[in-house]
Amino acid sequence: xxxxxxxxxxxxxxxxxxxxxxxxxxxxxxxxxxxxxxxxxxxxxxxxxxxxxxxxxxxxxxxxxxxxxxxxxxxxxxxxxxxxxxxxxxxxxxxxxxxxxxxxxxxxxxxxxxxxxxxxxxxxxxxxxxxxxxxxxxxxxxxxxxxxxxxxxxxxxxxxxxxxxxxxxxxxxxxxxxxxxxxxxxxxxxxxxxxxxxxxxxxxxxxxxxxxxxxxxxxxxxxxxxxxxxxxxxxxxxxxxxxxxxxxxxxxxxxxxxxxxxxxxxxxxxxxxxxxxxxxxxxxxxxxxxxxxxxxxxxxxxxxxxxxxxxxxxxxxxxxxxxxxxxxxxxxxxxxxxxxxxxxxxxxxxxxxxxxxxxxxxxxxxxxxxxxxxxxxxxxxxxxxxxxxxxxxxxxxxxxxxxxxxxxxxxxxxxxxxxxxxxxxxxxxxxxxxxxxxxxxxxxxxxxxxxxxxxxxxxxxxxxxxxxxxxxxxxx
Amino acid sequence: xxxxxxxxxxxxxxxxxxxxxxxxxxxxxxxxxxxxxxxxxxxxxxxxxxxxxxxxxxxxxxxxxxxxxxxxxxxxxxxxxxxxxxxxxxxxxxxxxxxxxxxxxxxxxxxxxxxxxxxxxxxxxxxxxxxxxxxxxxxxxxxxxxxxxxxxxxxxxxxxxxxxxxxxxxxxxxxxxxxxxxxxxxxxxxxxxxxxxxxxxxxxxxxxxxxxxxxxxxxxxxxxxxxxxxxxxxxxxxxxxxxxxxxxxxxxxxxxxxxxxxxxxxxxxxxxxxxxxxxxxxxxxxxxxxxxxxxxxxxxxxxxxxxxxxxxxxxxxxxxxxxxxxxxxxxxxxxxxxxxxxxxxxxxxxxxxxxxxxxxxxxxxxxxxxxxxxxxxxxxxxxxxxxxxxxxxxxxxxxxxxxxxxxxxxxxxxxxxxxxxxxxxxxxxxxxxxxxxxxxxxxxxxxxxxxxxxxxxxxxxxxxxxxxxxxxxxxxxxxxxxxxxxxxx
Numbered sequence: 001x002x003x004x005x006x007x008x009x010x011x012x013x014x015x016x017x018x019x020x021x022x023x024x025x026x027x028x029x030x031x032x033x034x035x036x037x038x039x040x041x042x043x044x045x046x047x048x049x050x051x052x053x054x055x056x057x058x059x060x061x062x063x064x065x066x067x068x069x070x071x072x073x074x075x076x077x078x079x080x081x082x083x084x085x086x087x088x089x090x091x092x093x094x095x096x097x098x099x100x101x102x103x104x105x106x107x108x109x110x111x112x113x114x115x116x117x118x119x120x121x122x123x124x125x126x127x128x129x130x131x132x133x134x135x136x137x138x139x140x141x142x143x144x145x146x147x148x149x150x151x152x153x154x155x156x157x158x159x160x161x162x163x164x165x166x167x168x169x170x171x172x173x174x175x176x177x178x179x180x181x182x183x184x185x186x187x188x189x190x191x192x193x194x195x196x197x198x199x200x201x202x203x204x205x206x207x208x209x210x211x212x213x214x215x216x217x218x219x220x221x222x223x224x225x226x227x228x229x230x231x232x233x234x235x236x237x238x239x240x241x242x243x244x245x246x247x248x249x250x251x252x253x254x255x256x257x258x259x260x261x262x263x264x265x266x267x268x269x270x271x272x273x274x275x276x277x278x279x280x281x282x283x284x285x286x287x288x289x290x291x292x293x294x295x296x297x298x299x300x301x302x303x304x305x306x307x308x309x310x311x312x313x314x315x316x317x318x319x320x321x322x323x324x325x326x327x328x329x330x331x332x333x334x335x336x337x338x339x340x341x342x343x344x345x346x347x348x349x350x351x352x353x354x355x356x357x358x359x360x361x362x363x364x365x366x367x368x369x370x371x372x373x374x375x376x377x378x379x380x381x382x383x384x385x386x387x388x389x390x391x392x393x394x395x396x397x398x399x400x401x402x403x404x405x406x407x408x409x410x411x412x413x414x415x416x417x418x419x420x421x422x423x424x425x426x427x428x429x430x431x432x433x434x435x436x437x438x439x440x441x442x443x444x445x446x447x448x449x450x451x452x453x454x455x456x457x458x459x460x461x462x463x464x465x466x467x468x469x470x471x472x473x474x475x476x
Numbered sequence: 477x478x479x480x481x482x483x484x485x486x487x488x489x490x491x492x493x494x495x496x497x498x499x500x501x502x503x504x505x506x507x508x509x510x511x512x513x514x515x516x517x518x519x520x521x522x523x524x525x526x527x528x529x530x531x532x533x534x535x536x537x538x539x540x541x542x543x544x545x546x547x548x549x550x551x552x553x554x555x556x557x558x559x560x561x562x563x564x565x566x567x568x569x570x571x572x573x574x575x576x577x578x579x580x581x582x583x584x585x586x587x588x589x590x591x592x593x594x595x596x597x598x599x600x601x602x603x604x605x606x607x608x609x610x611x612x613x614x615x616x617x618x619x620x621x622x623x624x625x626x627x628x629x630x631x632x633x634x635x636x637x638x639x640x641x642x643x644x645x646x647x648x649x650x651x652x653x654x655x656x657x658x659x660x661x662x663x664x665x666x667x668x669x670x671x672x673x674x675x676x677x678x679x680x681x682x683x684x685x686x687x688x689x690x691x692x693x694x695x696x697x698x699x700x701x702x703x704x705x706x707x708x709x710x711x712x713x714x715x716x717x718x719x720x721x722x723x724x725x726x727x728x729x730x731x732x733x734x735x736x737x738x739x740x741x742x743x744x745x746x747x748x749x750x751x752x753x754x755x756x757x758x759x760x761x762x763x764x765x766x767x768x769x770x771x772x773x774x775x776x777x778x779x780x781x782x783x784x785x786x787x788x789x790x791x792x793x794x795x796x797x798x799x800x801x802x803x804x805x806x807x808x809x810x811x812x813x814x815x816x817x818x819x820x821x822x823x824x825x826x827x828x829x830x831x832x833x834x835x836x837x838x839x840x841x842x843x844x845x846x847x848x849x850x851x852x853x854x855x856x857x858x859x860x861x862x863x864x865x866x867x868x869x870x871x872x873x874x875x876x877x878x879x880x881x882x883x884x885x886x887x888x889x890x891x892x893x894x895x896x897x898x899x900x901x902x903x904x905x906x907x908x909x910x911x912x913x914x915x916x917x918x919x920x921x922x923x924x925x926x927x928x929x930x931x932x933x934x935x936x937x938x939x940x941x942x943x944x945x946x947x948x949x950x951x952x953x954x955x956x957x958x959x960x961x962x963x964x965x
Contacts, residue, residue, distance in 0.1 A: 040581050044801050046574070046682040047561045047583060049715050081797050081844070083821055090800030142805075271844035273853055276687035276794055278716050 003203040004238070006231040007211075008166055008196060009120075009158035012173065013151050014183040015127065015191040016059045022126050022150035023050030023093065030189055034132075034143035042148035044088030049277050052077075056150035057100070057281065059182045060124045061291050063152055064101030066176050066298060067119050071288055075100045077124075077278040081271045085142050086129040094153075096272045099123035100283075106156075106176075107300075108168040117169050118157030125151050146190075152182075158197065158208065163227040167220055170194065178363050179298050179324045187218055194223055199244070200234045209234075210244040214258050217251050226251040230258050302327055310340035316348055323362035326351075329369055336373035343376065350393050358398065367400040375403040383407065385414045387460045416463035421470050424462075428454050429474060439475060447471070478643075480505040485552045485646040485700040492539065492551040499532040499539065499551035503595055506553045510597070510644045513963070517620045517629075519639035521558045522566050523598040528553065535593045548703035548727070550593035555645035557636050558599040559606055560691065561680040562586055565596075569682050570614035571604045573802050573809045573828030583680020584715065585649060585691055585708045592707045597645055601635025604830045605799065606651055606684040608632055609659055610889070613832045618889055621664060623928055623960045627886040630660030636694045637664035642963060647695045647704055651681055653688045654787050655906025658918035661694050662931020663886035665920040665959060667701045667948065668694045672939050673913035674719035677712030683798045685791035686717075688910040697957075698919065698948040702726040705941070721939075729942035732953045735769035737943070740874035742777035745905070750883060757922035757930045758880045764955050765878070765947070773874070779866040782859050783908035784900055789843055789856035790911070796840025802828060864912040871937035876947050879905050881918040881931030909935055917944045920957040927960045 021028055024041035041048040064071055076098045079091040104119035129147040133140050154173065160166050174185040174192065185192040194217055199209035214230055217223045229251075234244050248267075249258035297305070299321045306317040306327075321327045330347060334340035355362070375396055379389050384407055392403045392412065407413060415421065429436055432453060439446040454467050480488065480502055491497040507525055514520060535544070535551050544550035556562065559569045561579035563586075568574045582590070589596070604613040611619045611634030619634045621627040622642035629638035633650025637660035640648050650657040652670035661668020669692045676691045683689055693704040709724040741762060750758065766772050804810040804824025811823030829837070843852040870877060883902045909916045914935055921932035932951075936944040 040579075043806065045561075045579065045581070045807075046567070046569075046577070046801070047559075047579070047680040048581075049679050049717075051714055051716050079797050081800060083800065083803060085803075085805050085817070088801060088806065090803060091797055269846045271797070271841065271846075271849075273793060273797070273844050273849065276685075276717075 002239070004200045004231075004235045005203050005205075006161060006227070007158050007199050007201065007208060008160040008162075008227065010154075010156045010160070010166065010169065011195040011197065012154045012156075012170070013193040013195075014154070014177055014185055016056050016150040016152060017181055017183055018053055018055045018059065018150055020053060020055075021148035022053050022056045022124070023148055026148065028149050030191070032145055034141070035145060037145040038147065042088070043144055044090075044147075050093060050275075052278060052281070053150065056124060057283075058291060059150075059180070060100050060122065060152050061283065061288065062180045062295065063154070063177060063182045064104065064122050065288070065292055065295060066180055067101070067104035067106055067122065067154070069101035069104030069119060069122055071101055071283060072098050073283045073285075073288075074098065074280050075283065076280045077275045078272045079275045082268050084128070085140070086131050086147070088129065088144060088147060092126060092128065093275055093278070094125035095123035097274065098280075100281075106169060106172055108165060108172055110165055110168065115159075115165070117159045117165075120155045120157050122152055122154050125153060127151050158199075163224040166196070166227060167224060170220065170223070175299055175322065179296055181296075184363070187220070196223065196226060196230070198227065198230050198234070200231055200238065210246050212244065212246065212258075213248045214251050215248065215261070217253070222251060222253045225253065225256060226258065229256060233258065296324070299327075306330075310334060310344070312340070312344055316344050319352070320344060320347060323365070325365045326362045329365055329367065329372065332369035333372040333376070336369055337376045339376055339380070343372070346372075346376070346393060350390060351397060354394060354397050367397060371396045371400060371403055378403060378407065382414055382416060382463065384412055385461065385464055387455070387464075388412045388414070412461060414463050415458055415461050416466050418466070418470070421462065421466055422474070424457055425454055425467070425471050425474055428457060428471075436475065447475075450475075478509075481509045481643040481646075483646070484697055485549065485695060486697075486703060488646060489548060489550060489552050489703075493545075499536040499595065500529065502551060503528050503532040503553055503597075506597060506645065509642075513622075513642050513644055516625055517622055517638045517642050517644070518617055519600050519619050519629075519635045519642060519644050520555070520598045521568055521570060521601050521614075521616050521635065524565055524596055525598075527565070528595050528597050531595050535595060538593060544593040547592040547707070549589070549707055551595065552593075552646050553595040553597045554589060554704070555597050555600045555636060555639045555648040556586065557602055557633050557648070557650045559602060559651060559682040559684075560585060560649060561682065562596065562599065565599065567599065567682065568615070569605045570602045570611075570616055571829065571833070572615045573825075574682075574807075575615060575809065577807055579680075581680065584677035584712045586680065588708050588710070594707070600633075600639050600645075600648060603632035603634065603832070605682070605795070605833050606632040606653060606656055607795070607832050607836055609655070610887070611635065612889065613830050615830065620889070621886050621928070622963055623665065624886075624926070626888055626890075627928060628663065628889050630663035630886060632656040633660045633668075633694065637661055637666055637668070640664070640666055640694050640696060647693060647700050649691055649704075649708070650694050651684075651689055651691050652910065653684045653791060654903065654910050657692045657694060658881050658906060658916060658931065658933060659902075661918045662881035662920070662929065662933075665923075665929030665957065666694050666696060667698050667920070668692065668918045668931075669701050669705060669944075670909065670916050671705065671709065671941060672719075672915045673910075674717050675709045675721075675724075675915070675939075675941070677710070677715040677718045679712055679714040683794070685794040686798065687794060688787075688791055688907075690910070698917075698945060698952050699727075699730055701917070701948075702730055702945050726941060726945055729945040730949045731946050732950045734765060734947055734950045737765075737770040737875045737947065738873065739765055739770050739772045739947075740775050740870055740877045741772060742780075742877065742879060743774050744777060744781070745879050746774060750880065751924070753922070753924035754880055754883065754885070754930055758878075758932065761921045761932045761951070761955075762878060764951060768950055768954055772878075775870065775873070777866060777870060777877075780863050780904055780908040783863060783904045783911055786856040786859040786863070787903070787907035787911060788839070789852045790860065792836045792840035793844050793853050794840070796837045796844065799829075799833065799837055804828070860911045863908055867908075867912045867914060867935075867937075871940070875936075875943045876940070877935040879933045879935065881905065881933040885924045885926065885928035885930055905933060914938060915941050915944055917948055919948045919951060921951075921955070923958075923960045929960060
């Protein structure tokens, strides 16, 4: 039996997090009413000219630097010519001949070992608009809100061998780009788009096989399925003695198969040439230096530092640094309350639970470290007990409210007054003759029940240490 | 009324400033002249009569309250080539494709003219999408040469030249990609100025070839030209190719003195088999400069002989891409009946564009196609660098270069548009300047035996506008231009 190996390279498009578009001043806000974010420039009206948004260049450079690329200090913009209604100028401004960054790499973990995935190049381009087909009236509408939104395309080398490696690469890439503030990388909203270049070859073979390009995957899960599906399709063809045709295919996640879009022969001739409207972009050493020194601490460094400075486990440090937002929340809270372990525990247990239950992504966490730290101090100072603290945490984590006000408003302060406790416990002993005699007859399990009853009658607010001690004393 | 329209822009601006004329009087005189002469010359595509009158009243107020006291053009009516976008006013590029296109924004030059208090009279005729040298490709019919309506006013800015020569405007804007301001200026006996690439913002100029196009004025004398150049020049953040220079003070160069100038004359044009009239005028112009004290030298500039080939490759390639957006979807001519998207594109474009436009689109598309890019486009770019370097070397020795503007005077409109060596050699004179991004001006220097004007081209170094203006002004002072005749009434 022949064994086959899958070879994968990725083309990843991400929308840059600039406020305005790459060649005009229109807003890039997602989800606005159709054609609201448009102007003569991004509508491609006759006579308009592009003027490059330097912020987009900054973000592309940051990504290039973080991905260990060489910066092309005189880069150029080219026109990619093709007709389509969502492309108002009938050409897309992109970078073919001299992209802004080249020859980088990204390190991924693969079953405990590190593997370097090469980055062939990274270039800036503009996004197209969006077509909306109305099948009832057989009309196609065009929305140019997305037209001219800045993108970078990150082209990897064909260095990946499995869906797991691809997902690991994408996850790493996404985290880096989010840390940098380059992009929010939301696949559902289309701010991250992935095209897969995939070929298969017999194990041991060094030449690359004929590849296909697969488009249209809108989730990591779909990417994994597409890779499995396309590998199998190609292997089946080779096993049956057939040949792979170089073509572009579209992944249909519902049918769980890829569908042929166009072959290499049908591929468009884009007639690339340097855009005469944009002068070559000179990127000075100083520009690069300034950006390099503004690079934030990235995840790998943060994990190391959190392990050293806050004594976190590798696992905890990994989870907490999965977004810059969570890592910042952790660190700022830890500094405020000086209880890093406690902060980490709350995040790892209750935080993760709430995120899962409420579908919150780690980069969407949004609360003031002051609130979080105050909650931890209130526990330490015995103002609330740990049972009630979970409710307060939920409030703080989801609503970002002041825990002190919340506790006051709902009367959640811990009851530690000896007299009050004794009165209540006395009542519990009187009301539960059965369990009390059970306990006195040696059934220690009944003690737990009596603690529960005490806490219940105090609405969970009793000081658990005192309740235990007084109950024991009064039962003896 | 005729006395008003015959004045120079500078003179009329002065009279308005000194309250000898009201802006409205000037506008009415100009509108009358347009109405009377348009049937003869067809200079205009759109006349903005109502807007011009409204604007006249508004500008008069601003002049009266002193807001426009520094503007050299306050109250002066101007005509605009119909490839420069004007908000709310049809901008057609003389094409069926854009016959009903109304831009939603003003080109930067229009903004600047408005701020300076100039009055927009209307949009003038041209070759379709500025492709041609006669206005014969205009969807709205050809314009006529005011000195002999059987002849072309030149092109592509032929409406701009006809309008100013026929006193249907004091001054006009044209665009120059390969001579399209200078050649019509020469054919109509006007001053036509193509500024250094990047001096005037291209924002709002519907492009033919982005790396060659430049907006510039056509006027009846060099002083008017310097005035409008000051108004329209300047850095524009909306045009990445515009140059960051803060102040343009061209009027300072209106000085009658060339005694320190070194002038180069490319041998190419002396060896040329020139028409006697043109040769005589050209030699006469050289002599005039010598008499005024300039030092004139003949030199080799043979490298520019490949200009035309390089020019056609680059301009067609860029045009094919620039004109792709006319797809019948958002604006412009749309096919009436089609079955699918491809048909919508094909029919809209087949119906919307004229022959010459299609020809250039096809050539450009071919030359950019995979495998051809290196053969044509890349090679043309290298020739372009070579031409730039040759000029650069020449300008180490000379302040300005002189050449005939065209090797012929305005041809008959009915003559065939066939390629000829003369036409080709004329094109070298013109398009090498655009390839190198240089400033150049055509000034009238005589009349041929048919009574048609002859132009002299003065080429300057990059940003050498002031030398051009000074040379042109000195020439104008010494050899004032005499019109070939009187306008037909």
